Every structure is written in structure tokens, then in C-alpha cells.
Amino acid sequence: MKNEKILNVSVDCVVFGYDVATKSLNVLVIKRFLESEKEVLVDDYVLTGYHVYQHETLDDTATRVLKELTGLTNQYKKQFKAFGNPDRLTNEKDLIWIKNEEFNTRTFTIAYYFLLKTDDVDLNKNEHQAKWFPVNNLPELGFDHKKIITEAYEDLKTKCLSEPIIFKLLPDKFTINDVQDLYESILGIKIDNRNFRRKLINKKYIIALDEKQVGVSKKPAQLYIFSKDVYDKMFQKNYLINI
CATH class of the missing domain: 3.90.79.10 (Nucleoside Triphosphate Pyrophosphohydrolase)
Structure with a gap:
């Protein structure tokens, strides 16, 4: 047809x-x-x-x-x-x-x-x-x-401030700096690094891996993953990250 x-x-x-x-x-x-x-x-x-x-x-x-x-x-x-x-x-x-x-x-x-x-x-x-x-x-x-x-x-x-859609733009395994860089790129602003890091790693759906970056010249950073399952279970209508 x-x-x-x-x-x-x-x-x-x-x-x-x-x-x-x-x-x-x-x-x-x-x-x-x-x-x-x-x-x-x-x-x-x-x-x-x-x-x-x-x-x-x-x-x-x-x-x-x-x-x-x-x-x-x-x-x-x-x-x-x-x-x-x-x-x-x-x-x-x-x-x-x-x-x-x-x-x-x-x-x-x-x-x-x-x-x-x-x-x-x-x-x-x-x-x-x-x-x-x-x-x-x-x-x-x-x-x-x-x-x-x-x-x-x-x-x-x-x-991107109310839902975790930014993780669709990142590799499955990422660093905290990767997440901050992406938010800064989307929003066109500079974000306080220490405050952002503290808030992000306290999110239960951001899970630390027993892995670090490989193939980098500087000190390798901790790798994390986003758990949609955890996020869905604890979802509330508030902002993902208050920046």
C-alpha cells in the first residue's frame, strides 16, 4: 500500500x-x-x-x-x-x-x-x-x-531542572564534572563546583561505582551511574538539582 x-x-x-x-x-x-x-x-x-x-x-x-x-x-x-x-x-x-x-x-x-x-x-x-x-x-x-x-x-x-533527562545526553558512566559541564552548557551559567558536587552525590539515584576514569593524564575521577529505577521509586515533583 x-x-x-x-x-x-x-x-x-x-x-x-x-x-x-x-x-x-x-x-x-x-x-x-x-x-x-x-x-x-x-x-x-x-x-x-x-x-x-x-x-x-x-x-x-x-x-x-x-x-x-x-x-x-x-x-x-x-x-x-x-x-x-x-x-x-x-x-x-x-x-x-x-x-x-x-x-x-x-x-x-x-x-x-x-x-x-x-x-x-x-x-x-x-x-x-x-x-x-x-x-x-x-x-x-x-x-x-x-x-x-x-x-x-x-x-x-x-x-532539565525538573526531570533527569540530561542523563540521556551523557555516557552511561560519568563523572560529577561531566554532569556539571552539561548543566553549564545547557543553562549557559557557571555553577559553584563544591555546592553542586555535594548536592549531586547526595542524590540516591546517583550511584558511585567501584571504578575511576581511565586514559586521562590527570588524577582519574570517580565514575557514577544514574539509576532510573531508584529515581522512579522516590520521584517527587521537586527539582532534580537546585542550582
């Missing part, structure tokens, strides 16, 4: 990835390029998105989009907003692209964001010319995708 698109409903996905080595929160975007015989018509980046199929739920579409882009499934995802301003697809480059792709200029998009580790995505094999950019240093973006990324980022900042 042929997949039938809903021509004016789409899903756009903001894929956040954290690079532990560079301590950078990044967004995965794809190349948008179109040229005529005489000139380059469109040359920028966009989020990955696609029309919703008639038989799909919105979550199904978002999962499909992520899998096509990264090969990954079962990543943290959140639907955070719908975007439907009449002028969201009407700048000159967008109209050229839309005419070439033959879709509706009055398209409503439901936006999701995903959390994953940059190392989990092999960009060398990516057919979409996908590329990571720091969330605070994005390239020229098409459509209203800068606005979508900005709003996803604001939602992530709020969410």
Missing part, C-alpha cells in the same frame, strides 16, 4: 546532541541546496522533518524521521509545540524550495525534540549531509527553523 501524505501537516525534529569532549550542546541539521543552470538558488540548512502519513500518529512520524536521519530509535523525545503562522514558509528561498518540492505553503508543523549523544550518530554514512552545530552558533536556517530550535532549547532548559 502506498503511503499517502497529509499535505499540510508535518513533523519537524530538533535533535540535540551533547559532545562530552568539547562540552558543547549541539543541534543536528541537514543541508538544503538547490541550483538552476545559471545560479545557486538555495544553500542553507534546515531541521529534518516530513509530512505525516495518513496511517501514522504524530509520534510515529517523529520516530520515523529520527530513524531516517540517524538510524536510531528509542531515544528520548518530547512534542513541545505546533507552529502554524501563515507566513512561516513565505520568504523567497522557502518559496523557491516549496515550488520545487511541491508541497503546501500553508503547512502546519508539530515540533519534537530528541536527546542523544553525538557519538551515537555516524555522520560519515549520512546521506542527508547532516552536520552538528553548537546550539548558540547555528548556520543560516530555512523556514522558521531558527524559531523552532530556540523554543525547543528554552523548553529543554526548563525540563
Whole structure:
């Protein structure tokens, strides 16, 4: 059976990835390029998105989009907003692209964001010319995708203070400094190290391992894991870490 698109409903996905080595929160975007015989018509980046199929739920579409882009499934995802301003697809480059792709200029998009580790995505094999950019240093973006990324980022900042979603961005085994670096990267602030460390290691769902870092030039740090089982058992609607 042929997949039938809903021509004016789409899903756009903001894929956040954290690079532990560079301590950078990044967004995965794809190349948008179109040229005529005489000139380059469109040359920028966009989020990955696609029309919703008639038989799909919105979550199904978002999962499909992520899998096509990264090969990954079962990543943290959140639907955070719908975007439907009449002028969201009407700048000159967008109209050229839309005419070439033959879709509706009055398209409503439901936006999701995903959390994953940059190392989990092999960009060398990516057919979409996908590329990571720091969330605070994005390239020229098409459509209203800068606005979508900005709003996803604001939602992530709020969410990371009330739920332990940041551990989706870290390796399974991490140091306290890794956690602090990630919070600082997301929130754009400096955190008092001693106060943060004391609060974090007192959380029962942050479990110390009988292991330390390997392959580092400085004194190896203690490794920890996040226990979702413990967290779920003691969950209360308060802030994960008061910083």
C-alpha cells in the first residue's frame, strides 16, 4: 500500500546532541541546496522533518524521521509545540524550495525534540549531509527553523531542572564534572563546583561505582551511574538539582 501524505501537516525534529569532549550542546541539521543552470538558488540548512502519513500518529512520524536521519530509535523525545503562522514558509528561498518540492505553503508543523549523544550518530554514512552545530552558533536556517530550535532549547532548559533527562545526553558512566559541564552548557551559567558536587552525590539515584576514569593524564575521577529505577521509586515533583 502506498503511503499517502497529509499535505499540510508535518513533523519537524530538533535533535540535540551533547559532545562530552568539547562540552558543547549541539543541534543536528541537514543541508538544503538547490541550483538552476545559471545560479545557486538555495544553500542553507534546515531541521529534518516530513509530512505525516495518513496511517501514522504524530509520534510515529517523529520516530520515523529520527530513524531516517540517524538510524536510531528509542531515544528520548518530547512534542513541545505546533507552529502554524501563515507566513512561516513565505520568504523567497522557502518559496523557491516549496515550488520545487511541491508541497503546501500553508503547512502546519508539530515540533519534537530528541536527546542523544553525538557519538551515537555516524555522520560519515549520512546521506542527508547532516552536520552538528553548537546550539548558540547555528548556520543560516530555512523556514522558521531558527524559531523552532530556540523554543525547543528554552523548553529543554526548563525540563532539565525538573526531570533527569540530561542523563540521556551523557555516557552511561560519568563523572560529577561531566554532569556539571552539561548543566553549564545547557543553562549557559557557571555553577559553584563544591555546592553542586555535594548536592549531586547526595542524590540516591546517583550511584558511585567501584571504578575511576581511565586514559586521562590527570588524577582519574570517580565514575557514577544514574539509576532510573531508584529515581522512579522516590520521584517527587521537586527539582532534580537546585542550582
